[in-house]
Amino acid sequence: MSDEFPPQVFRITRADLVRYCGASGDFNVIHWSDRLATKVGLPGVIAHGMFTMALAGRAVTAWAGAADAVEDFSVRFSRPVPVPDDDEGAEVIFTGRVKSTGDDGRTTIAVTATCNGETVLKLAQATIRKR
Amino acid sequence: MPLDLSFAGRSWPPTEPYLVGREKVREFASAIGATDPLHHDPEAARAAGYPDVVAPPTFPTVVTMRASRQIIEDPQLGLDYSRVVHGDQRFAYARQVVAGDSLICVNTVEEITQRGGHDFITTRTDVTTESGEAVLTAWSKLVQRGEER
Numbered sequence: 001m002s003d004e005f006p007p008q009v010f011r012i013t014r015a016d017l018v019r020y021c022g023a024s025g026d027f028n029v030i031h032w033s034d035r036l037a038t039k040v041g042l043p044g045v046i047a048h049g050m051f052t053m054a055l056a057g058r059a060v061t062a063w064a065g066a067a068d069a070v071e072d073f074s075v076r077f078s079r080p081v082p083v084p085d086d087d088e089g090a091e092v093i094f095t096g097r098v099k100s101t102g103d104d105g106r107t108t109i110a111v112t113a114t115c116n117g118e119t120v121l122k123l124a125q126a127t128i129r130k131r
Numbered sequence: 132m133p134l135d136l137s138f139a140g141r142s143w144p145p146t147e148p149y150l151v152g153r154e155k156v157r158e159f160a161s162a163i164g165a166t167d168p169l170h171h172d173p174e175a176a177r178a179a180g181y182p183d184v185v186a187p188p189t190f191p192t193v194v195t196m197r198a199s200r201q202i203i204e205d206p207q208l209g210l211d212y213s214r215v216v217h218g219d220q221r222f223a224y225a226r227q228v229v230a231g232d233s234l235i236c237v238n239t240v241e242e243i244t245q246r247g248g249h250d251f252i253t254t255r256t257d258v259t260t261e262s263g264e265a266v267l268t269a270w271s272k273l274v275q276r277g278e279e280r
Contacts, residue, residue, distance in 0.1 A: 010164070023155075023162035024193055040213060049217040050192050054163040057188040067167035068179065070188040074221035074270075123219075126188075 004097040005063040010055045012047050012081065013089030020051045034085065046080040052092060052120060053077075056111050059094035060126045063109075071106065072127040079120045090115055099125065134243050134250045134275065138208050142239040143201045148261050149194045153230035156184045163187060176229070183230035190228055192220075195256045195269045198236035202254055203273075210252070210275060218251065218272035225265040233261045241270070248277030 014032075021027050026048055029036040034044045053075050061067045083090045092115045099108045107128050113121035153173065160170035168175035169185040176184045203210050228234070235258070242253040256269045 016162070016164075019162045023159045024196070026192075026196060050189055050220065051163065053220060054165075054187065054189040058163065058165055061165075061167070061188070067165070067169040067187070068181075068185050068227045070224065072221070072223045073188050074219070076219045077217050 005059070005095065008059040008062065008094045010058070010092050010094070011089050012051065012055075012083050012092060013087070014045065014083060014085050016089070017045065017047060017051070017083060020048055020054075024048065024050065026050065042080065043082050045083050045085070047083050047090065049075075049077040049080075052081055052113060053124075055092060056094055056113055056121060056124055057126070060096060060109060060111060060128065063096060064128045066128075069128040070126050071129050073125075075111075075124040076122040077120070078122040079115075079118055081115045081120050092120065096126075105129065133245055134209050134252060135207055136243050136245075138202075138205075138240045138252075139243045140240065142237060144237075146198045146201065146236045146238075148233040148235055149197065151186065151194075151228060151230050151232040151234060153184050155193070156186045156190065156230050159190050159193060160187050163189075173230075181227065181229050186228040186230075188222065188224075191222060191258060191267055191269055194234050194258065195236060195271070198238060198256055199254060199271065201238050202240060202252075210273075214276045214278070216274050216276065218274045219253075219270070220272075221270040222267055224267045226267075228266060232266065234258050234266060235261055250275040 017031050037045050094113050096109045096111045099110045101107045109126050111124040165187045237257045239255045241255050244251045253272045258266045
């Protein structure tokens, strides 16, 4: 395991948001209706914050090499991720680096997430158990 | 309307059990693009020492969001959900959630503050099995944006 993981790029399309609405039970209109999202002052439909966090989780577990490694996981949603109604959708780029490793083998990773060059998750970190 | 500050420190009675289904775990994992066999294949999960498929790290939001209606729909609190954005989220896991778990949530409001015309509410949800085994704790900070003047 190296100290950093190379940028992992995930694409989020409208179809992904629809699927996530159903899977998570979060049917907030701002995740599927441009009309209603703009009404509350958003640029349009945005991704669920929890969807972005879920992708951060994938980036971390992929790097850890274990889908069940995460023991603590926290983020701050600093900026929405707008998802245009086209084939490309939005692109979110995740990076991570080791912040600390405990004697017990637990490793804390600081994660960054950007969309269109802007930070969308702040203070994101995950503590993973070493296999 | 600002939030009722007297809600700070308040806890609610345990929620009805939420039974984690194997297909729900698979559906959630597929929706976030998580393809690891631990989330999909009971044999792979058993080989890794789990009784059934393992939920991805943010899966508990399915359970805790539903449970948090106890708080956010309490008319006395005064939360206008159309003005709410998700500020922070944290999960601390005692163990992984697996299909077959019957989960109970106890909600507590840890803190309510007001700053710059906005309200901030931090909730903690302690998630256990029906038999009382600790599974995880989730914290959410919600921000209620100030009304347009």
